[in-house]
Amino acid sequence: MSGAGLQIKGVDKFYGPVDYGVHAVKKLSMTIEKGEIVALLGSSGCGKTSTLRMIAGFEAVSRGQISLAGREVHTFAPVKRNVAMAFEGYSLYPPLTVRENIAFALKASRLPQNVVDEKVAYIAKLLEIEDILGRYPSSISGGQQQRASLGRALIRDADLHLLDEPMGQLEPQLRAVLRGRIKHYIKEKGLTAILVTHDQTEANALADRIAVMEGGVLQQFDTPQMIKERPANLFTGTFVGEPPMNVFDATVTVSADTAVFGLNEGVRLEYAVSDFSPAVLAELRNRKKVSLGIRPYAVRRAEGGVPAKVSVSQWLGDQTHIAADFAGGTMVLVEHDRVRLGLGDTIALKLDPHSLHVFDGETGVAVSHGPELA
Amino acid sequence: METTSTLEKTLRLLALTLVVIFFMFPIVWIFLMSFQTNETILRIPPQVIFEPTLSNYTALITGKLTSAAGTLDIAFMKNLGNSVFLSVTSVALALVLGVPAAYAFARHKFKGSEDIAFTLLSFRFAPPLLVLLPLTQYFQWLGLANTYIGLIWVYQLICLPLILWIVRGYFEDISADVEYAYRIAGHSWFATFRRIALPLAGPGIAAAGLLAFIFAWNNFVFALVLASADKQPVTVGALAFVTSSGIQYGQIAAAIVLSVTPTLALALYAQRYLVEGLSLGAVKG
Ligand SMILES: Nc1ncnc2c1ncn2[C@@H]1O[C@H](COP(=O)(O)OP(=O)(O)OP(=O)(O)O)[C@@H](O)[C@H]1O
Numbered sequence: 001m002s003g004a005g006l007q008i009k010g011v012d013k014f015y016g017p018v019d020y021g022v023h024a025v026k027k028l029s030m031t032i033e034k035g036e037i038v039a040l041l042g043s044s045g046c047g048k049t050s051t052l053r054m055i056a057g058f059e060a061v062s063r064g065q066i067s068l069a070g071r072e073v074h075t076f077a078p079v080k081r082n083v084a085m086a087f088e089g090y091s092l093y094p095p096l097t098v099r100e101n102i103a104f105a106l107k108a109s110r111l112p113q114n115v116v117d118e119k120v121a122y123i124a125k126l127l128e129i130e131d132i133l134g135r136y137p138s139s140i141s142g143g144q145q146q147r148a149s150l151g152r153a154l155i156r157d158a159d160l161h162l163l164d165e166p167m168g169q170l171e172p173q174l175r176a177v178l179r180g181r182i183k184h185y186i187k188e189k190g191l192t193a194i195l196v197t198h199d200q201t202e203a204n205a206l207a208d209r210i211a212v213m214e215g216g217v218l219q220q221f222d223t224p225q226m227i228k229e230r231p232a233n234l235f236t237g238t239f240v241g242e243p244p245m246n247v248f249d250a251t252v253t254v255s256a257d258t259a260v261f262g263l264n265e266g267v268r269l270e271y272a273v274s275d276f277s278p279a280v281l282a283e284l285r286n287r288k289k290v291s292l293g294i295r296p297y298a299v300r301r302a303e304g305g306v307p308a309k310v311s312v313s314q315w316l317g318d319q320t321h322i323a324a325d326f327a328g329g330t331m332v333l334v335e336h337d338r339v340r341l342g343l344g345d346t347i348a349l350k351l352d353p354h355s356l357h358v359f360d361g362e363t364g365v366a367v368s369h370g371p372e373l374a
Numbered sequence: 375m376e377t378t379s380t381l382e383k384t385l386r387l388l389a390l391t392l393v394v395i396f397f398m399f400p401i402v403w404i405f406l407m408s409f410q411t412n413e414t415i416l417r418i419p420p421q422v423i424f425e426p427t428l429s430n431y432t433a434l435i436t437g438k439l440t441s442a443a444g445t446l447d448i449a450f451m452k453n454l455g456n457s458v459f460l461s462v463t464s465v466a467l468a469l470v471l472g473v474p475a476a477y478a479f480a481r482h483k484f485k486g487s488e489d490i491a492f493t494l495l496s497f498r499f500a501p502p503l504l505v506l507l508p509l510t511q512y513f514q515w516l517g518l519a520n521t522y523i524g525l526i527w528v529y530q531l532i533c534l535p536l537i538l539w540i541v542r543g544y545f546e547d548i549s550a551d552v553e554y555a556y557r558i559a560g561h562s563w564f565a566t567f568r569r570i571a572l573p574l575a576g577p578g579i580a581a582a583g584l585l586a587f588i589f590a591w592n593n594f595v596f597a598l599v600l601a602s603a604d605k606q607p608v609t610v611g612a613l614a615f616v617t618s619s620g621i622q623y624g625q626i627a628a629a630i631v632l633s634v635t636p637t638l639a640l641a642l643y644a645q646r647y648l649v650e651g652l653s654l655g656a657v658k659g
């Protein structure tokens with residue numbers, strides 16, 4: 001049922017006077033279904049926290065509407081919105097112990113003491129903070145404060161949980177363990193959550209859908225798989241994925257039976273027209289300049305490919321990262337075996353047509369992914 | 375801790391002792407004077423050994439001042455009572471008005487809020503006497519001259535800006551997100567103010583209150599001009615010790631000891647809050 005989840009409609013955020021202040025969030029619209037986990041991904045300062053704070057009611061919405069669980073909440077006081085939040089800066093209450101900090105989130109719901117104790121114990125176990133429940137925020141580590149703050153948000157039964165970088169301070173092992181548990185907990189209780197993160201693995205593992213933001217603008221809002229396979233524009237393409245997508249400027253010429261991409265330094269990539277759908281060919285004919293993207297995992301070494309000179313070759317324990325000089329830039333490729341290559345060795349690279357992403361040369365909007373139109 | 379040599383320790387101790395003697399001497403001297411009669415005080419050279427007497431204190435407490443020229447009625451105890459009453463009520467009123475105002479100024483920036491806050495502070499810049507002349511006129515018209523209410527009102531000029539500006543700083547030091555975290559859990563802003571902001575700023579409020587109390591207690595000019603004998607605090611009442619037959623040093627000393635005691639007691643009591651206030655920075659989140 002639509003309306004049960006979160007709906008953001010044309011929301012703008014200006015810090016300072018409307019239209020003149022800092023434009024932190026621009027015309028943001030998105031709908032999040034009840035029970036969904038959404039990850040908000042984007043570079044620092046792109047407006048993630050501002051978005052969460054508007055949803056929670058700590059910042060006024062400059063323009064637009066937000067509705068949650070069927071109610072238009074953007075004019076409500078925070079207390080009326082029924083939203084839980086884990087803050088970027090933890091914001092634990094210093095005079096209270098960790099236990100009390102977590103429990104006070106339940107104060108307003110007037111549960112009997114034994115139920116509160118039970119819930120706190122459960123959350124503490126989930127987040128592995130049982131042994132610090134009796135301590136004060138000033139005497140625990142950053143990662144422990146972060147988990148206490150996360151516990152304080154998760155323990156509540158809110159319509160929406162906003163988690164602002166909830167695990168940024170934790171070591172990868174613990175993060176991996178908690179990720180699984182938190183996802184299970186959220187799904188089991190049927191909670192709806194928005195999670196801000198800088199960790200793409202976390203976004204992929206936890207989220208049903210990922211929202212990519214940049215410069216206050218929502219770039220793409222889709223499942224992790226779609227974002228990876230069909231990035232909506234050059235920004236999403238290069239921002240999501242590790243190592244990042246290789247991008248080269250190219251001119252495109254489509255003739256009767258070939259489509260040719262001309263890269264710098266005279267590198268020519270020639271494909272048969274049958275490699276692309278007619279619609280894609282039509283789009284390519286309309287353009288002279290494009291940006292050609294290919295993921296490091298999709299680059300192949302093969303006989304007869306374009307020669308490239310190896311500049312870096314690094315075995316990471318489970319895969320080899322190779323960087324090679326290619327068409328005036330650098331092509332990064334990943335191989336799953338240990339590859340012994342010396343610096344300056346020449347390798348031959350093949351870019352298969354089905355793994356090519358073509359973006360408009362000026363706007364960066366995706367034109368095609370493989371043979372299909374974007 | 376670095377290890378310090380014995381010489382350094384000794385020198386440090388010596389320096390400390392000198393500083394303490396320098397600052398404590400007048401107080402100790404006055405304390406000693408308060409147990410002497412005028413004759414022993416004025417003897418030259420001054421004597422450190424004397425026969426202590428409580429006559430100064432009894433004179434103050436009974437209100438009968440015996441001097442060479444005869445007995446004189448003084449209202450010292452009444453003055454002391456006035457001082458306590460005026461200072462306590464003024465500070466209380468200033469806290470009731472100033473703390474919420476400080477919170478508002480700290481949390482809700484609106485057009486002109488900075489100007490209003492500064493205007494309130496500027497009351498402290500004006501030379502009191504300049505304010506007092508027109509004020510006396512107004513108070514006479516309003517029937518507020520020589521009333522406690524009028525005095526307490528004027529004392530707000532001293533207490534309110536002080537409390538407002540000090541407490542505001544403490545509120546600003548509390549991370550707003552700590553309050554948001556509480557509000558989002560289903561509490562109103564007032565509950566948040568009472569349960570989160572007030573306790574966290576508590577030490578700061580105590581410090582500001584104490585400071586305002588000391589300023590109010592030490593005030594002289596306002597009360598001198600606006601209050602007659604029965605409403606006067608000790609600062610003004612002490613003038614009575616300058617009599618036609620000489621200055622009653624012993625009684626003045628005793629009066630000083632008595633009038634310093636409440637402030638001193640308060641400061642000692644509030645000391646631990648002040649220390650807490652300083653350590654607030656370590657825990658603000
Ligand atoms: N109170 C404020 N006043 C003015 N500008 C602000 C304020 N808060 C944030 N901004 C600006 O708004 C933009 C978005 O900030 P926001 O905190 O939402 O970024 P973010 O995506 O959460 O970044 P990060 O990943 O670093 O946490 C930034 O340019 C920031 O400088």
Ligand SMILES: [Mg+2]
Nearest residue numbers: 048049050088
């Ligand atoms: Mg942020």
